[in-house]
Amino acid sequence: xxxxxxxxxxxxxxxxxxxxxxxxxxxxxxxxxxxxxxxxxxxxxxxxxxxxxxxxxxxxxxxxxxxxxxxxxxxxxxxxxxxxxxxxxxxxxxxxxxxxxxxxxxxxxxxxxxxxxxxxxxxxxxxxxxxxxxxxxxxxxxxxxxxxxxxxxxxxxxxxxxxxx
Numbered sequence: 001x002x003x004x005x006x007x008x009x010x011x012x013x014x015x016x017x018x019x020x021x022x023x024x025x026x027x028x029x030x031x032x033x034x035x036x037x038x039x040x041x042x043x044x045x046x047x048x049x050x051x052x053x054x055x056x057x058x059x060x061x062x063x064x065x066x067x068x069x070x071x072x073x074x075x076x077x078x079x080x081x082x083x084x085x086x087x088x089x090x091x092x093x094x095x096x097x098x099x100x101x102x103x104x105x106x107x108x109x110x111x112x113x114x115x116x117x118x119x120x121x122x123x124x125x126x127x128x129x130x131x132x133x134x135x136x137x138x139x140x141x142x143x144x145x146x147x148x149x150x151x152x153x154x155x156x157x158x159x160x161x162x163x164x165x
Contacts, residue, residue: 038072038073039069039070039071039072040069040071040072040073041063041064041066041067041068041069041070041071042061042062042063042064042071043061043062043071043072043073043074043075044057044060044061044062044073044074044075045057045058045059045060045061045062045074045075045077046058046074046075046076046077047076047077047078047079047080048076048078048079048080048114049079049080049081049082049085050079050080050081050085050095050097050114050144050145051081051082051085051095051097051123051144051145052082052084052085052123053119054082055074055076056080056082056083057074058077058080062075062077079114081144085144085145088125089144092127092128092129093125093126093127093128094125094126094127094128094131094139094143094144094145094146095123095124095125095144095145095146096123096124096125096126096145096146096148096152096153096156097117097119097122097123097145097146097147097148098119098120098121098122098123098147098148098149098150098152098153099112099117099118099119099120099147099148099149100118100120100150101149103118104116104117104118105117105118112147117147120150122153124153124156124157126156128141134156134159
């Protein structure tokens with residue numbers, strides 16, 4: 001069964017998993033290399049941050065019920081907030097994420113889906129109370145961010161600068 005094959009042998013004393021050659025002593029012929037699949041039946045779950053777009057680990061494991069080797073090492077399953085933006089949200093801020101409407105996907109009923117938003121990279125955080133005073137759009141307490149058109153953040157910056165003089 002192991003003749004001419006490369007097998008990992010685990011020594012229980014040293015816990016060494018060194019590859020050992022069985023079969024042909026002194027054989028210098030190259031053995032065919034086995035290529036392992038990058039797929040597995042277990043994967044680490046990841047989410048994408050709604051605000052900054054970075055991928056982060058959720059700490060959950062995903063398991064294929066049929067134990068098929070069908071998943072990558074990391075699997076993105078949805079949206080959430082990274083640690084930094086989760087803390088900012090808990091501190092009472094709403095993230096204003098600037099998006100380019102020309103490059104974004106279709107906007108239905110005034111709402112843009114996170115997967116359709118083309119983020120420009122500009123983000124501002126506004127206290128939830130200030131957001132309610134500045135914008136005429138109601139926002140749920142559980143909503144961590146809103147997508148805004150280019151120019152909104154510059155307008156907010158212009159409103160703040162005279163107050164700081």
